[in-house]
Amino acid sequence: MKLEATELAIGYGRERIGENLSFTLGPDEIVCxxxxxxxxxxxxxxxxxGLITRLGGKLELGGADISxxxxxxxxxxxxxxxxxxxxxxxxxxxxxxxxxxxxxxGAFAQPSARDRDAALAALDTIxxxxxxxxxxxxxxxxxxxxVLIARALAQEAPLLVMDEPTASLDFGNRLAVLDRIATLARRGSGRGVILSTHDPDQALSLSARVIAMSKGRVLADGPAADVLTPARLSEIYGISLTVERTPSGRRICLPELQSSAATIT
Amino acid sequence: MTRIGLNGALAAGLAALAFGALLVGPFGLTPGQTVAALLGRASDQAQIVVWNIRLPRVAGACLVGAALAAAGASYQALFRNPLVSPDILGVSAGAGLGAVAGIFLSLPVALIQLSAFVGGLAAVAVVMAVAAAVRGGDRVLTLVLTGVVIGALAGAATSLLKVLADPYDQLPAITFWLLGSVASVTSSDILPALPAVALGLLPLVLLRWRINVLSMGDEEARALGIEAGRTRLLVIAAATLVTASVTAVAGVVGWVGLVIPHIARMLVGPGFGRLLPASALLGAGYLLLVDTAARTIAEIEVPLGILTAVIGAPVFVWLLASGRRGWT
Incomplete structure (x- = not known):
């Protein structure tokens, strides 16, 4: 199953929030x-x-127009x-x-014993x-x-959309949730995950594909290590950032401390 | 005790309560005589007391209580709010206006009931139409606010009719109707209401799983695969039919649909498949108790609406104060 957006325009009613958004989401990948x-x-x-209607472009799910x-x-x-x-x-x-x-x-059906098993299996996986x-x-x-991730697993859909799954979590839980997400979309799982995050380090530690957005447009789309350059991070977030390598070979983002002149948007 | 067993116990309790209520009244009947009368083997007098006077009233109280509590549970799940009662979309206000208009025009009882029934359905239909015409914003909030507006309009029209009504003949009847009563209910009132209530309960029973999912909110319900708007419309239509049917028979009986689903939720949890029968059984038992009190505690008949408010308000405050176990 593949989700394909071509020159997609998004927004509410007459208010256009983004346009020219083109990308795909397929199996066995994590997109941040x-x-x-x-x-x-x-x-x-x-x-x-498909919860709100697109304002333009194409959006296809498995080759069919999602609307x-x-x-x-x-x-x-x-x-x-x-x-x-x-x-x-x-x-x-x-x-x-x-x-x-x-x-x-079915519309009038109740979950059966099989559905209970599937739900318990999803809880077990998580x-x-x-x-x-x-x-x-x-x-x-x-x-x-x-629990909400387990619910999405029980749904048995090949694609998962996660809206800031780590936003309100403490440090430990954040790592735990990320770890589970990484296992969900591992090679051969057939699952594709797209998640939004405010933390570039998460994308780096997941070795995910990154879609960088700014002002309703896609700035870049590619492997985290390629997309998340200091220059592009600074462009996205409006403050000076560097990407450094730890002795173990991982990349992490660090703000440059003299950037106290950063503007809060 | 398992949760399914609990509903069984509630049903048994209701049966015992109903039998007890048949024994209560100015004409003394022993349990043995009552059983004999139910089986058609007692004296003519006992037969008449049981079959024509007490049984219709007991059945009426149970039907009204069960219907209001079931509708209340549905509306609460749908509007994701445990403070919601069945009249949130104006069904009681509309039925009140319909009945008051019927009394004002000196219509026969059956037509007053029909007018109340139609008034209740019409008020909710107007609310749905107005809310649908209002574009954008939160669908559920728009519905609730429109319900308040239409309810207030119907209330104003009802007040106008009260001012214009004959103060000796019509006004007492209007006041009594607006406070609710099953005192004069006969089997010919209950029999037409029964199929309407059953017809309304059917979609609620069938959609019991989807109603759970709807209570997670529109967006999530849609993402989980439900056409939320269409399902909500069906549930509103069903719960409104149930409420309007019994309001036409018994008048406006408040508080049952607000308080009883809470207590049921504490007993069996929020899963609608168990909550619906538990609410209906508890509502039936509760209104039966209240109505039995209404006909025995004083020389005059105390209107149901007064007793349900006097009991319901403190119970509700107690529920609020006791750790909010019912909903969070």
């Missing part, structure tokens, strides 16, 4: 979407999921991992993960099967994020 606040990452994701597909067909191909939130009712973790099975069910009976609303932010 980087860009400053307000550059259109969330709008792009909503468009990719002609039924919600159920889209959900079978693309799963969405929203930022963790607290629902109004105290659902159990297993119930939340079972909701991922909805696109596999390594949080011990949370199955817990109240989702009372979990920590990191645990809720993992």
């Amino acid at each position: 979407l980087l860009g400053p606040n307000g550059c259109g990452k969330t709008t792009l994701f909503k468009t990719l999921l 002609r597909l039924a919600r159920q067909d889209i959900a079978r191909a693309i799963a969405y991992v929203p930022q963790a939130h607290v629902p109004p009712f105290p659902f159990e973790v297993l119930e939340v993960v079972l909701m991922g099975r909805t696109s596999q069910l 390594g949080i099967e011990h949370l199955a009976g817990r109240d989702y609303a009372r979990l920590s932010g990191g645990q809720r994020q993992l």
Whole structure:
């Protein structure tokens, strides 16, 4: 399954937020979407999921125009991992993960024993099967994020769209979630993941493909090590950055300390 | 106790409660006589008391309570808000206006009920149409606010009719109707309401899984593969049909649809497949208790709406204060 955007224009109604966006997402790859606040990452994701209509260009899912597909067909191909939130009712973790099975069910059907097995397997893959009976609303932010990733897995869609999956997490949980994401899209898994992040280091440590966005346009698209040059990072974020190699050979981004004149946008 | 077992226990409790309610009243009946009357083997007098007076009233209270609580549970899931009651989209205000207009025009009882039923459905239909015409913004919020507006308009029209109504003949009837009662319910009132309630409950039962998913919010529900707008429309239509049907029979009975789903959620959790039957059973039992109190605690009939408010308000405050276990 492949998602292909060609000269895509995105926005709400008459307000154009981005245009000329061309890229593909396919199996066995992790794509990190980087860009400053307000550059259109969330709008792009909503468009990719078919939740808002595109303003121009083409968007094809498995070769079919996404605006002609039924919600159920889209959900079978693309799963969405929203930022963790607290629902109004105290659902159990297993119930939340079972909701991922909805696109596999008929309109009037209930999840069956097979769906329960799939949900438990998804929890197991993420390594949080011990949370199955817990109240989702009372979990920590990191645990809720993992549950939503498990829900997306239970959906059995080949493509996953994750909106800042590490945004509200502490340092340890951030690494734990990234680690799981890396295993999800490993070679041969058949899965493709596109995630947005504010941390270029995450893209470097995942050795991901990077799509760098700024002001509603794609600045660059390629392997993290190639795309995330000091010059381009400075262009994206508006402050001076360097990329250094650690003794172990990993790359990390560091701000240049004299850049106190940086403007906050 | 498992959660499914809990619904079984609630059903058994309701049956016991209903039998108990058949025993209560000015005409003394022993349990044995009551069973005999139910089987058609008692004296004529006992037969009439059980079949024509008490049973319709017991059945009416159960039907109204069950329907309001089931509709309340549906609306709460749909609007993702445990503070929502079945009249959020103006069904009670519309039914009130319909009934008051019927009383004002001195229509026969059956036509007053029909007018209330149509008024309830019409109010919600107007809300849906107006909300659909308002473009952009949060769909759910738009619906709720439109419901408030249309409800206020219907309330104003009801007030106007009260001012114009005959103060000796019509006004007491209007006031009594707006406070709700099953005192004069007969089997000929219940029988037409039953199929309408059943028809409304059917989609709620069938869509019970999707209603769970809808309570995660529109965007997520759509990403999970549901046509959220269409499903919501169907659930609103079904819950409105249920509410309007029993409001036409019993008048405006508040609080049941707000408080009972909370208590049910504490007992069986938020999963709608269990919440719907638990709410219906608890609502039936609750209104049965309240109505039995309404006909026994005083010389006069106390309107249901007064008792449900007097009981519901403190219970609700207690629910709010007791750690909010019901919803977070």
